[in-house]
Amino acid sequence: MASRFFWTTLLASGCTLVMAQNLFSPTEIRSIQNRWSKDCTFESGLPSDASRKGSHAVRLTAAGSEWLWSYYRARGLGKVNPESSPTSNDPTVQAWEKWIDAKIAFDRYQASLLVAERNWRDHEVVAPAAGEIPAASDPGPMPADLLALAGEAPAMAEAVQIREYRIGFPTGTELTYRDNIITRTKWAYYRFPEGVQSAGQQVKKMPAAELQRLFSLAGLASSVQRVMTAVSLLEGGFDSVNTYDTGFLSVGVIQFATLRGGGGSLGRVMQRYKQDDPQAYQRNFRDYGIDVDGSGLLVAVRLESGEELVGPEAVREIIADKRLVAVFQHAGQRCDQFKVAQIRVAHDEYYPAEDTLTVRTSNGELRLKVKDFIRSEAGMATLMDRKVNTGKTDPLLAVVQRLADQRDIKTAAQLAALEAEIIRQMKYRKDYLNDIALSQPRDGASESYRGAPTKRDRRR
Secondary structure: OOOOOEEEEEOOOOEEEEEOOOOOOHHHHHHHHHHHHHHEEEEEEEEOOHHOOOOEEEOHHHHHHHHHHHHHHHHHOOOOOOOOOOOOHHHHHHHHHHHHHHHHHHHHHHHHHHHHHHHHHOOOOOOOOOOOOOOOOOOOOOOOOHHHHHOOOOOOOEEOOOOEEEEOOOOOOOEEEEOOOOOOOOOOOOOOOOOOOOOOOOHHHHHHHHHHHHHHHHHHHHOHHHHHHHHHHOOOOOOOOOOOOOOOOOEEEOOOOOOOOOOOHHHHHHHHHHHHHHHHHHHHOHHHHEEEEOOEEEEEEOOOOOOOOOOOOHHHHHHOOOHHHHHHHHHHOOOOOHHHHHHHHHHHHHOOOOEEEEEOOOOOEEEEEHHHHHHHHHHHHHHHHHHHHOOOOHHHHHHHHHHHHHOOOOOOOHOOOHHHHHHHOOOOOOOOHHOOOOOOOOOOOHOOOOOOOOOHHHOO
């Protein structure tokens, strides 16, 4: 077997190829192949309900989704909220949005005609039902200014055939996936039609005693547990998997992702698990052909050829081979230490209490940790939600600086009195001020602050 190569960053000079030893010996690879062929089961084919619902469906195209992402970037929006489409009061943007919506509707209708024809041909099923996807007219030429901004829009919908995959493990666990995932019709993060998803067991449905036990194993306080549990409800369970979006391969409670580079936060979870319980790691990952190297890049064995792949190539192989996807969900269901590794990495990387910022005041610079002025669980959850989804707590510094300027803030205690107002301005996907399971800022904190007068007050 040829030696594998991976990219590694050297100082600021860019990327250099570095030779590395294979992580799996030829003997181990033969053992992995035998395990999959003799001890496990794998079937792929049409969905089990195809005779009733058909196997063809209308879906957003990956090219159309990527075009939406580029369009939002061209508008200067950066990463948009995945739960909704951004709005604008600009008449020009409103005209663009109207054309885009019309194109999506037309492309979906055209695709639905093909889907109906194919479902009748293959299954004698009428699907989609009449009116399920309304008839729509051709929106006409793309507005010239939108074309100049974002380039030619591709087809935004297509007729696809869904496939189902069934994987069985020697432990008795059986997992089923379907590709061509349903997404919002105007979603900027869809990349892999062959990708699959399983939410696993939702954290909110886990017994409270079980969650407490896992957080205790991770060495974290009950308050941290409540915050992290509230945020993880928006992502998935310990055994969730997702291989269809810009995360590439995403796994677990906070959807730890490899991203394009092939390692990312998921690579760090794997490293933590491998370090904390190497025997369980061997049973649950290496024995099935998955590992992580010293730099945090995922490694995967191509099960047919025995070739060892690393980083981006490994992730693409995992996306393509649903057996390898299932390995992550299987471990997330069965292994405490894999769950604990997720909890510890989520806390280390996304819990915002120790994040620092420097605020300018009339007395000079005020250096703060988030925990110095965000003291409620609702506040921590609000910031963690942003950090999980965007990688940072922006625009926290801008919000705090603006309030400091308006109220002539000089101390962390004065800023803490405004916590409710800070949280309201930092809301992202969910309003944690309405979550009764979390501690809240004291009532009326922003109104009860009686510090120095505002600039408006001083002008009066």
